[in-house]
């Protein structure tokens with residue numbers, strides 16, 4: 505695959521392939537842009553069908569981090585890492601140490617953290633080999649609850665903008681994915697009076713949501729056609745596509761998953777359907793905002809992180825308002841706002 509020719513390449517500053525024979529580590533670290541500061545973004549452990557899929561994923565995620573960090577007002581650039589393989593069989597202490605050495609070799613141009621299939625315990629091992637790690641236990645910790653808070657407030661902003669409602673009482677939300685972020689989001693939604701429809705590949709998570717949160721459980725493919733106000737993608741990306749859009753009854757798409765639009769054109773397609781889309785990297789910035797407070801000279805402060813995450817509500821309102829004024833899709837408007845911030849940044 506010709507890297508420079510890929511649509512997702514988008515002038516990445518650096519793409520590094522890392523491997524370790526003894527542990528079976530195969531990882532790709534992508535540094536998209538460091539205009540605003542060192543690149544920061546989590547590490548995903550995933551059993552990709554092939555290397556090309558992993559490369560595409562890391563490039564898309566890394567570029568997304570540049571935009572996300574800019575829109576969150578952070579002095580950080582965008583980067584991401586993926587470890588290729590089945591986490592169940594491949595995870596080992598030595599593998600994470602090898603990954604830590606690979607991160608360290610970048611000399612602070614990239615800060616890593618947790619993403620799908622990576623825990624704070626895994627990151628503690630990475631930290632034995634490099635200081636360029638955030639999201640550690642005892643400091644900012646698991647970013648999931650902060651991402652959930654930002655997503656919850658993003659849903660509130662979207663409901664206010666689209667439906668004119670100040671609260672979530674009686675609002676029906678279809679949540680796809682009950683992981684670290686998704687479940688915490690569900691708890692907040694129910695506490696605010698919302699009703700849940702949920703799906704996941706994990707039957708235990710579904711049972712728990714049913715027992716604890718009175719959630720209606722549906723099959724994996726049934727989640728799109730539910731009669732709800734909000735569709736909240738909280739599993740993996742690209743779930744907004746031609747097939748799912750034709751099924752959606754929700755008037756709002758607002759969830760924590762990264763890269764929700766299968767293709768850029770789906771931003772316009774969503775608007776044409778009269779759906780309000782909360783751009784993924786704006787609504788799901790809570791985790792990176794929390795983690796970012798660990799990078800730099802000041803000590804980590806959870807209250808400061810919470811206040812910054814709460815600002816996601818205002819940022820989204822700004823995006824929604826500008827999009828409505830300009831008659832443009834929300835994703836396009838957020839991209840332009842992010843590009844303006846990045847262009848004005850200083851190395």
Ligand code: NAD
Pocket residue numbers: 618619620621647648649651680681682683684685686703704705706709724738739740741760761762788789791792
């Ligand atoms: P997680 O691994 O804890 O949870 C993912 C959940 O999705 C799991 O319960 C899994 O069983 C479920 N799932 C997997 N495939 C599914 C499918 N096809 N249909 C339905 N459910 C499925 O991950 P997480 O940390 O909660 O992150 C969820 C999403 O949010 C990811 O896209 C991640 O990149 C994004 N995100 C996470 C954070 C964070 O702070 N953790 C921050 C920003 C964005």
